[in-house]
Amino acid sequence: MSAPTSQPRVMQQSVFARQGTRLALPISIVLILLVGALLSDKFLTLQNLTNVLINMSIVGIIVVGMTFVFVTRGLADLSVPATVAVGGLLVLGLQSSLGTLGAAVVGVLAAAIAGAVNGWLVGYAGLNPVITTLASGTIVLGIAQVFVGGVIVYGDDPQAQDFLTGRVFGVVPVIVLIFIAVVAMGHLLLSRTVLGRWSYAVGSNPFATQASAVPVRRVRAIAFLLTGTLAGFSGVLLGVTLQTARPGIGMGYEFDAITAVVVGGVSLLGGSGTVLRAIGGLLFVQLLTNIMVLQGVPTEPQGIVKGVLIAGAVAIDVALRRRGGRE
Amino acid sequence: MTSTRHILDSEVFHALVRNRVVVILVSTLVIGATLVPGFLEFRTASLGLDRMATLGLVAIGLTVVLIAGQLDLSGGAILALSGIATIGLQSQLGQIPAAIVGLAVGVAAGAVNGFLVVVLRINSLVATLASLLFFRALCHLITESRPISGIDPLFGLIVSRPIGGTFTGRTVLFFAMIVLLHLWLTRAVAGRQLFAVGSNPASAEASGIRSRAYLFGAFVFSGTMAGVAGVIQSLSVNTGSPVFGERIVLVAIAAVVIGGTRLEGGRGSALGTLGGLLTIAALTTAMEYQSVPAYLQDIVTGVILLLLILLDRTVSSSQRRDVTLAALWRRAWASRQLKENERTNAP
Numbered sequence: 107m108s109a110p111t112s113q114p115r116v117m118q119q120s121v122f123a124r125q126g127t128r129l130a131l132p133i134s135i136v137l138i139l140l141v142g143a144l145l146s147d148k149f150l151t152l153q154n155l156t157n158v159l160i161n162m163s164i165v166g167i168i169v170v171g172m173t174f175v176f177v178t179r180g181l182a183d184l185s186v187p188a189t190v191a192v193g194g195l196l197v198l199g200l201q202s203s204l205g206t207l208g209a210a211v212v213g214v215l216a217a218a219i220a221g222a223v224n225g226w227l228v229g230y231a232g233l234n235p236v237i238t239t240l241a242s243g244t245i246v247l248g249i250a251q252v253f254v255g256g257v258i259v260y261g262d263d264p265q266a267q268d269f270l271t272g273r274v275f276g277v278v279p280v281i282v283l284i285f286i287a288v289v290a291m292g293h294l295l296l297s298r299t300v301l302g303r304w305s306y307a308v309g310s311n312p313f314a315t316q317a318s319a320v321p322v323r324r325v326r327a328i329a330f331l332l333t334g335t336l337a338g339f340s341g342v343l344l345g346v347t348l349q350t351a352r353p354g355i356g357m358g359y360e361f362d363a364i365t366a367v368v369v370g371g372v373s374l375l376g377g378s379g380t381v382l383r384a385i386g387g388l389l390f391v392q393l394l395t396n397i398m399v400l401q402g403v404p405t406e407p408q409g410i411v412k413g414v415l416i417a418g419a420v421a422i423d424v425a426l427r428r429r430g431g432r433e
Numbered sequence: 434m435t436s437t438r439h440i441l442d443s444e445v446f447h448a449l450v451r452n453r454v455v456v457i458l459v460s461t462l463v464i465g466a467t468l469v470p471g472f473l474e475f476r477t478a479s480l481g482l483d484r485m486a487t488l489g490l491v492a493i494g495l496t497v498v499l500i501a502g503q504l505d506l507s508g509g510a511i512l513a514l515s516g517i518a519t520i521g522l523q524s525q526l527g528q529i530p531a532a533i534v535g536l537a538v539g540v541a542a543g544a545v546n547g548f549l550v551v552v553l554r555i556n557s558l559v560a561t562l563a564s565l566l567f568f569r570a571l572c573h574l575i576t577e578s579r580p581i582s583g584i585d586p587l588f589g590l591i592v593s594r595p596i597g598g599t600f601t602g603r604t605v606l607f608f609a610m611i612v613l614l615h616l617w618l619t620r621a622v623a624g625r626q627l628f629a630v631g632s633n634p635a636s637a638e639a640s641g642i643r644s645r646a647y648l649f650g651a652f653v654f655s656g657t658m659a660g661v662a663g664v665i666q667s668l669s670v671n672t673g674s675p676v677f678g679e680r681i682v683l684v685a686i687a688a689v690v691i692g693g694t695r696l697e698g699g700r701g702s703a704l705g706t707l708g709g710l711l712t713i714a715a716l717t718t719a720m721e722y723q724s725v726p727a728y729l730q731d732i733v734t735g736v737i738l739l740l741l742i743l744l745d746r747t748v749s750s751s752q753r754r755d756v757t758l759a760a761l762w763r764r765a766w767a768s769r770q771l772k773e774n775e776r777t778n779a780p
Contacts, residue, residue, distance in 0.1 A: 234697065236558065241738040361562060410574065419554040420556070
């Protein structure tokens with residue numbers, strides 16, 4: 107929007123704007139912990155915080171992929187509900203013939219194929235990500251439903267369920283460990299590897315990056331492949347822990363993931379943000395939800411707070427950036 | 434490979450792609466007519482159009498927002514909210530004032546979206562996602578997640594009864610709105626300027642167009658249309674429900690995009706949206722008459738949508754040509770004249 111200036115923008119930013127954007131999230135998390143502790147004596151118990159972590163795990167795995175989509179300026183992947191459902195439906199549908207592990211592999215692979223198709227369409231064919239993932243999501247979900255006949259699938263492997271919800275050393279549930287491992291890998295991939303560097307470059311200036319011989323189209327395609335695969339994986343975990351899956355099982359996960367990424371301060375315009383910040387955003391939203399649940403607020407009206415939160419987070423981010431850019 | 438390139442470059446192919454709405458609509462109708470007995474009967478058409486009317490009103494609002502280069506995901510939630518106002522306030526205010534309040538809710542909700550996008554400068558995808566969550570939650574909060582019913586089931590007949598035995602009130606309203614939108618987009622200065630804003634807000638601003646006012650107006654219009662749709666839908670079933678319109682925006686976006694409007698902004702038309710809506714209505718009717726399961730219907734719609742945007746991309750990334758039917762005719766005429774001239778001059 108503003109006219110190009112001769113000085114680099116970073117130099118012009120005020121200290122407040124720079125530190126404000128960086129520290130806002132950790133400070134908010136600390137504040138929300140304090141508020142929660144004041145409002146309810148059940149909040150800061152090990153049991154409750156573990157529950158928050160378990161609730162985070164399924165969405166959190168998707169958030170890692172969605173961060174890559176945001177960073178590479180791929181807007182958003184709206185096919186997440188479909189790929190989650192593919193993972194969940196396939197793992198339970200194929201359980202009896204392939205065993206849980208084999209079915210899980212097939213489920214993740216199928217979701218990965220859907221992600222690869224998204225990646226090809228958005229990265230190589232250059233289609234608008236929003237409408238593409240909307241259409242591909244409809245198709246993929248339809249195919250998954252054809253496969254199971256459009257009904258609810260039930261699982262028959264309580265052992266796998268026990269394994270995922272079971273706890274290591276009696277404290278940390280296995281599913282949370284899986285989540286942490288995925289986050290760690292995603293964070294390292296984005297911050298320490300060539301692919302990660304390329305992702306930031308593609309998101310900040312695709313044309314200059316193209317001119318620097320970076321495979322722009324491949325990088326963007328990989329972001330969608332990653333999101334599809336991880337959403338499928340989280341669908342598998344969801345299916346196994348619940349031992350039941352219906353086609354609508356993934357509904358709302360795309361919005362939850364986008365909320366987390368946006369609250370984590372990752373810009374929709376690409377080129378900035380980290381996996382850890384996105385997970386921080388998720389943690390903040392989950393803690394807030396948890397406090398509302400403990401205060402007895404019903405599920406649906408919580409959307410009021412979430413809506414205000416998303417709009418507020420982005421508005422503050424935009425305002426701070428503009429202020430920083432001008433002074 | 435060269436033959437594919439040849440086909441892709443040929444004028445006929447370009448013409449087919451550019452007028453794809455007509456092509457796909459006609460082929461849908463032909464397939465429907467051959468597979469489904471009684472498909473082309475007037476009663477089938479009238480029923481199909483009636484069911485499409487609510488969707489169509491939301492799609493009209495979306496067309497304007499998409500031409501302005503923005504996105505509005507909140508239409509379904511606004512629809513539900515204004516429906517709840519229309520039904521829930523009937524006992525206190527009376528039926529017609531309640532419907533007016535329902536409409537006002539749509540306008541206000543659109544203004545909220547406009548405020549988020551234009552004043553706070555939030556990306557429209559995220560902004561309307563936030564307002565979608567907000568409005569939907571508001572619906573649940575007001576109704577305590579239960580559907581509410583109105584005082585007089587017969588009042589809704591205004592919108593759902595066929596006028597003079599032909600089309601229902603809401604169908605007529607929908608067609609009137611499409612015609613008005615078409616005239617506004619093609620004949621009015623403001624309509625033309627909307628395209629400029631959608632193509633490039635900054636350069637539109639530099640040419641003296643108040644881009645921000647247009648963007649704000651687009652969101653208010655979209656909210657209003659969703660409000661109208663909500664009033665009509667809730668009146669016709671005499672119920673206000675927090676779950677109304679949960680999938681309507683996705684289908685509406687599909688219809689608008691099938692109609693040739695681009696998500697990047699700056700291109701689109703009211704008649705294209707009409708074509709897209711008719712296509713979806715014909716497809717749905719045909720498949721339902723054949724008892725095709727809902728998930729197979731989704732696959733068909735999704736594939737058509739995907740193929741169309743893929744085609745659109747392939748063609749627009751190759752060279753640009755004017756291949757409207759009128760231009761083709763002019764060119765054919767001109768080349769014939771040229772040949773005749775050559776013939777006379779050559780010897």
